[in-house]
Amino acid sequence: MDERQLVKSCLKGKPAAQKELYDRFAEQMLGVCYRYTKSLADAEDVLQDGFVKVYRFLHTYQFEGPLGAWIRRIMVTTALNFLKKHSRYRTDLSFDNNDALHPVVENDAEVRMTARELAELIRQLPTGYQTIFNLHAVEGFTHVEIGSMLGISDGTSRSQYARARSLLISWVEKKSQIKNDHYAG
Amino acid sequence: MRDNEFDKGVQEKMGEFRLPPSAPVWMEVERRIRERKRRRILIFWFCLAGLLMAGFGGWWFWESNDRPALSITKEGSNSSVIRSTEKNTKDPREEIALPAKDDKEQKINVADPSSSPSVGKDLSKINRGETTTGINAPLLVKSSSLKQLNKKTADKELTSKAQLTAGSGKTTRQQTSPKNKVDKLVPDNDSQVATQKSTTEFPVASTSENKSTTEPPVPATATLAVAVPVDISTAKPADTVQAVGNDKQQTTPSLRKSKKSKWQTGIVFAYGESRLIRGGLSLFSEKSFDALQSGVSSGNGNFNNQSFADSVPLKGSGIHTGLFVKRQLGKKTSFSAGLNWSYYSGKQRVGTRVDSIRQLSSPFNTDTRNGFYRSGNASRFTNRYYYLQLPLLLHWQVNKGSNWPAIEWENGFVPSFLIASRALVYDPASRIFFRDKKVYNSFSLVYQTGLTATLASRTKHPLTAGVYYNYHISRLQKTNPPDFNHQSSYGIQFRWLLKK
Structure with a gap:
C-alpha cells in the first residue's frame, strides 16, 4: 500500500491502516523522540502523544512532501512541548542570553561510532544544548527558525549550538580514543 | 570543512537511527484514538438530542401560540361558537359548534341539508336564495372574517334581544324533541331581517322562523344566540339547530385569540x-x-x-x-x-x-x-x-x-x-x-x-x-x-x- 492509499485508509478510520502507518514509522520516530529526551519511557510518551496527533491531524496532510517528514515534524514539535511541560526538563532548558559566539575548537573528529552510541552522547548534553543541537544539526532548522520555536534569539541559538557541538566533538574524540586504546591494547 | 563533515556524519547517523517501541505504546495510541472517536459520537448524539428537544420545544411554543381558537361565549350559558382550526381539514369550510346544555357540541352537515329535517329545509331555503337577506349562504366561514363575524353576531344578538320574541327561553333540541318544534324564536319582519342577517354567517338560525306562527311570542328580554356547527369535512348528518334561550343573563361575546x-x-x-x-x-x-x-x-x-x-x-x-x-x-x-x-x-x-x-x-x-x-x-x-x-x-x-x-x-x-x-x-x-x-x-x-x-x-x-x-x-x-x-x-x- 503506497503512502497516499495508506493515508486515505487511515482517514476512513480503518484500524488495519492505522496500525500499518504506526508500524511503518514508529521505529524511526522513536529514534527522533529518543534524542530529545533523557529516558526511553519519556521517548515513548512523546511517541504516543505524537502518533495521536498524527491521526488527529492527518486530514491536514496535503501530500506535498514525504509522509515521514511530516510525521517527523510533528514528533519534534511534540517533543519540544514535552520538554517545556515537564519540570525535570524545564529547569535544564534554560538558555543564557550570551549572544557572543562560543569559539569552536578546531578538531578533526569523525563520527566513527554507531548511531545508538552517538544518540546516547547527544542525550548526555544538557537539555538546552541537546535540543538546539538536534534541531540544527539533525533536523536542519536554521537558527532563526529555532529561535522562533524556542522563544529565544537566533544568536542564543547559535552560541548554544556551538557549545553543544564542541562538547560533543570532545566526547566523540574521547570515546574514539578509548576505543582505539582498547583495540591497540 | 571538518566541521561540515562532522555535521554531515551526525545527520547521516541519526537519520538511520531506529528504536523499536514497546508494545503498550501502540495499545495506548489505539485506545486514545478510539476514545476520541467515541467522544465525538457521544457529542454528536448529545447535540442531536439537544436539537431535537429544542426543536420540539420550539414547535410546541409555536403551535400553542399559533392556535387561534376563536370563540364567542355567553356568560352564564353554554352557548358558544368555536372555530375549529384543525390544520388537516381537507375542506376549507369550517365547523362551528354549539354546545347544548349538556355541553355536547351539535353539528350540522351543510353539505347534506336533508340529513336534518328542519335544518335541511332551512338550508335548502337559504341555498335557493329564499332568505330575506337574499344571500345564498355559502356556509363558509373564513377564519379571517371570524372576528368581524363575532362582532356582528354580538350586535345582531343585541338587536334580536330587543326585537325578537322567544319561547320559554329554554334550550331544546328540535330533532330529538319534536314537541319542542315550537320552541322557536319568531321575530316580526324587522327582527326577522336582523336574524337573517346574523344567520348569513350562521345560516341555520333562519330555521327559527319556520314555525313562527305557532309559537308564542318571545319575551323581549330574551336573547338569541344561535350557532350552527358546520362540519363539511366529516360529512356527518346534521344533528340539530338549537335556539338558546336566555337565563336573564347578559350575552357577552368574548374573543379568545389563543388557547394557552x-x-x-x-x-x-x-x-x-x-x-x-x-x-x-x-x-x-x-x-x-x-x-x-x-x-x-x-x-x-x-x-x-x-x-x-x-x-x-x-x-x-x-x-x-x-x-x-x-x-x-x-x-x-x-x-x-x-x-x-x-x-x-x-x-x-x-x-x-x-x-x-x-x-x-x-x-x-x-x-x-x-x-x-x-x-x-x-x-x-x-x-x-x-x-x-x-x-x-x-x-x-x-x-x-x-x-x-x-x-x-x-x-x-x-x-x-x-x-x-x-x-x-x-x-x-x-x-x-x-x-x-x-x-x-x-x-x-x-x-x-x-x-x-x-x-x-x-x-x-x-x-x-x-x-x-x-x-x-x-x-x-x-x-x-x-x-x-x-x-x-x-x-x-x-x-x-x-x-x-
Whole structure:
C-alpha cells in the first residue's frame, strides 16, 4: 500500500491502516523522540502523544512532501512541548542570553561510532544544548527558525549550538580514543 | 570543512537511527484514538438530542401560540361558537359548534341539508336564495372574517334581544324533541331581517322562523344566540339547530385569540455533591477513608478488612443540566419530564501508578491492562461518570396562596443511561485499581426528590430554586463486592421557565 492509499485508509478510520502507518514509522520516530529526551519511557510518551496527533491531524496532510517528514515534524514539535511541560526538563532548558559566539575548537573528529552510541552522547548534553543541537544539526532548522520555536534569539541559538557541538566533538574524540586504546591494547 | 563533515556524519547517523517501541505504546495510541472517536459520537448524539428537544420545544411554543381558537361565549350559558382550526381539514369550510346544555357540541352537515329535517329545509331555503337577506349562504366561514363575524353576531344578538320574541327561553333540541318544534324564536319582519342577517354567517338560525306562527311570542328580554356547527369535512348528518334561550343573563361575546398551552418548557441546572454510598439510602452511613486509616470504628463493624478499606470512595461533585417540559395536572399538582446530561464524580485514594502490562480478570472481562494503581495514599484519582437521564417527576405544591412563592415538593424516577466513564475499579484480591468499563451497569433507575420555591413567578420567565437529592436504586457495578455501589447526589437546583 503506497503512502497516499495508506493515508486515505487511515482517514476512513480503518484500524488495519492505522496500525500499518504506526508500524511503518514508529521505529524511526522513536529514534527522533529518543534524542530529545533523557529516558526511553519519556521517548515513548512523546511517541504516543505524537502518533495521536498524527491521526488527529492527518486530514491536514496535503501530500506535498514525504509522509515521514511530516510525521517527523510533528514528533519534534511534540517533543519540544514535552520538554517545556515537564519540570525535570524545564529547569535544564534554560538558555543564557550570551549572544557572543562560543569559539569552536578546531578538531578533526569523525563520527566513527554507531548511531545508538552517538544518540546516547547527544542525550548526555544538557537539555538546552541537546535540543538546539538536534534541531540544527539533525533536523536542519536554521537558527532563526529555532529561535522562533524556542522563544529565544537566533544568536542564543547559535552560541548554544556551538557549545553543544564542541562538547560533543570532545566526547566523540574521547570515546574514539578509548576505543582505539582498547583495540591497540 | 571538518566541521561540515562532522555535521554531515551526525545527520547521516541519526537519520538511520531506529528504536523499536514497546508494545503498550501502540495499545495506548489505539485506545486514545478510539476514545476520541467515541467522544465525538457521544457529542454528536448529545447535540442531536439537544436539537431535537429544542426543536420540539420550539414547535410546541409555536403551535400553542399559533392556535387561534376563536370563540364567542355567553356568560352564564353554554352557548358558544368555536372555530375549529384543525390544520388537516381537507375542506376549507369550517365547523362551528354549539354546545347544548349538556355541553355536547351539535353539528350540522351543510353539505347534506336533508340529513336534518328542519335544518335541511332551512338550508335548502337559504341555498335557493329564499332568505330575506337574499344571500345564498355559502356556509363558509373564513377564519379571517371570524372576528368581524363575532362582532356582528354580538350586535345582531343585541338587536334580536330587543326585537325578537322567544319561547320559554329554554334550550331544546328540535330533532330529538319534536314537541319542542315550537320552541322557536319568531321575530316580526324587522327582527326577522336582523336574524337573517346574523344567520348569513350562521345560516341555520333562519330555521327559527319556520314555525313562527305557532309559537308564542318571545319575551323581549330574551336573547338569541344561535350557532350552527358546520362540519363539511366529516360529512356527518346534521344533528340539530338549537335556539338558546336566555337565563336573564347578559350575552357577552368574548374573543379568545389563543388557547394557552398546558405545557411549560424550561431548562434545569443542578450542582451539588455526589458520592458512592451503600444500598438502602444510607446517605451518611459511610466512613471516610481517613477515619478508617486511623482505626476508628464505623459502628457497624464493616471496616476491619484493610483491602476493603482501600476502596472506600470519597465525595466528588455532581452536575445535572438539561431541558424539561412541565404540565399542570391539578390545582396543586404538576408533572414534568425532561432530558438531562448528568455528571457524577467521586475521589479515590490510590497508590502509585504502575506503567506495566498486567493480565487482570473480572467476572465480565479478562483483559490486559496497560497501567494500574496500587492501593495506598499517594494520590487521588477522580472517578467520573456521565449519564443521560430522563427525569419523570411529580410536583406537589405544599403551600397555598398566590402571595407567597409556590413551594413544591417533587418526587419521581429517572431512567439513566451511563454514556461514558473514567473511573477505577478496585480488585480486593490483588489490591490494585484499574480501569474496566465493562463492569458498570449501563442503565440505572434513579429516585429523585427535591423541594423548590418559585421566585419571581409573575415574570415572563420565572426562576425556581431549591434543593434536590437523587439516589441510584440500581447498582453502579454489576459485581457485588464494592459495598459503596450506589451513586447519590444532593445539592441545589435551578429551573428556568422559557415558556410559561
